[in-house]
Amino acid sequence: MEFDLTWLLLGLPLAFILGWLASRFDLRQLRAENRSAPKAYFKGLNYLLNEQQDQAIDAFIEAVQNDPDTSELHFALGNLFRRRGEYDRAVRVHEHLLSRGDLSRSDRERAQHALALDFLKAGLLDRAEDALQRLEGTPFEAQARLALLAIYERSRDWAQASAIAEKMHAADQGDYSGRQAHYLCEQAQALLSQGQHDAASRLLDAAIEAAPQAARPRIDRARLYQMQGQPAQTLQALEDLCEHAPNALPLATGLLLDAARQTGRTDTARQWLEAHYERTASLDVLDALVQLDTMETDTGPGRERYVTHLSRERSLVAATRWLAGERLEREALHPPVQQALEHASKPLTRYRCAACGFEARQHFWQCPGCQSWDSYPARRVEEL
Ligand SMILES: [Zn+2]
Known part of the structure; x- marks a missing residue:
């Protein structure tokens, strides 16, 4: 007991002295290291201040070689160059970081991500694609996939876009079913232009399955049936459209009228249109109803529907269409009046992107202005 106590009394100050010595030693070593590293920093900083950026990078690269802990400085430098639009410099910094053998895994992934951003910003899509693909399985995976999706959409590589959307959907990185349906429809369109109806048909079925509430696959499916001379199936597909995406019916009225006429089921078509x-009170549906009425004489109100429509909506388009079919008392004056009205109402029959306001005469599933999907309502400008 006495022996132990003596050792304890001696041991405590000894441990203290040893600890103090060790700390002194560490500090001295740290100072020696820091003395060599700052030299390269200051050199680099001096170059940077003198606008000699290439020499500055060289100096910083030298600094990072001496001290592996300076990767933060390089990230900062690389980002700075990218933001200034000096992409080749940013690439150089990040490629240098990646070439280092002693970089931690997380820093390597970060550098890879930064490099991908450099290529993206520089518009070097091939190299960006390659850099982004290397981010699979890293914390940047979701971001990288989104960027890849944008690249594939821009290059209209729908098969690749579809594969990415599927991966993101499976990994719970967002709901990509709507986009997936568009990618499949785009591929089906490409196949159709090559005359491959069966393969296109399979893709459209897959699109309907991927996004049952989406309008486009059902409309495209109906159109394909019509192309193949199967009007009964066209009607069936349009009935499904009325059930799952009723707002899109105005986009498919032409198809509906053709199929109804061919199958002799104009009454069914009229029912669906009237219910809609x-x-x-859609202008396209109104037009389709007038066409149906006038197609078969003595059925339905015909062109009177335009006048009835005016009691519901103050529509210049409907008024112009009604007037076009009227015989006026002073007939000679009709053409100039009609032309003026048509000129005034034409812009009202355009479609307008809800995201960016871009107007177009035809309906687009993807806006040519802002690249948004499904941003065009199935309604004309006058109805918005
Ligand atoms: Zn747009």
Whole structure:
């Protein structure tokens, strides 16, 4: 007991002295290291201040070789160059970082991500694609996939876009079912232009399955049936459209009228159109109803529908269309009046992107202005 106590009394100050010595030693070593590293920093900083950026990078690269802990400085430098639009310099910094053998895994992934951003910003899409693909399995995976998706959309590489969307969907990185349906429809369109109807048909079925509420696959499916001379199936596909995406019916009225005429089921078509019109007084549906009425004489109100429509909506388009078919008392004056009205109402029959306001005469699934999907409502400018 006495022996132990003596050792304890002696041991405590000894441990203290040893600890103090060790700390002194560490500090001295640290100072020696820091003395060599700052030299390269200051050199680099001096170059940077003198606008000699290439020499500055060389000096910083030298600094990083001496001290592996300076990777932060390089990230900062690389980002700075990218933001200034000096992409080749940013690439150089990040490639140098990546070439280092002693970089930690997380820093390597970060540098790879930064390099991909450099290529993206520089518009070097091939190299960006390659750099982004290397980010699979890293914390930057979701971001990289989104960027890849944008690249594939821009280059209209729908098969690749579809593969990425599927991966993101499977990994719970967002709901990409709507986009997936578009990618499949785009591929189907490409196949159709090559005359491959069966393969296109399979893709459209897959698109319907991927996004049952999406309008486009059902409309494209109906159009394909019509192309193949199967009007009964066209009607069936359009009935499904009315059930799953009723707002899109105005986009498919032409198809509906053709198929109804061929199958002799104009009454069914009229029912669907009237039900839709009752809910939303759509100009396209109104036009289709007038066509149906006038197609078979003595059925339905015909062109009177335009006048009835005016009591519901103050529509210049409907008024112009009504007037076009009227015989006026002073007939000679009709053409100039008609032309003026048509000129005034034409811009009202355009479609407008809800995201960016871009107007177009035809309906687009992807806006040519801002690249948004499904941003065009199935309604004309006058109805918005
Ligand atoms: Zn747009």
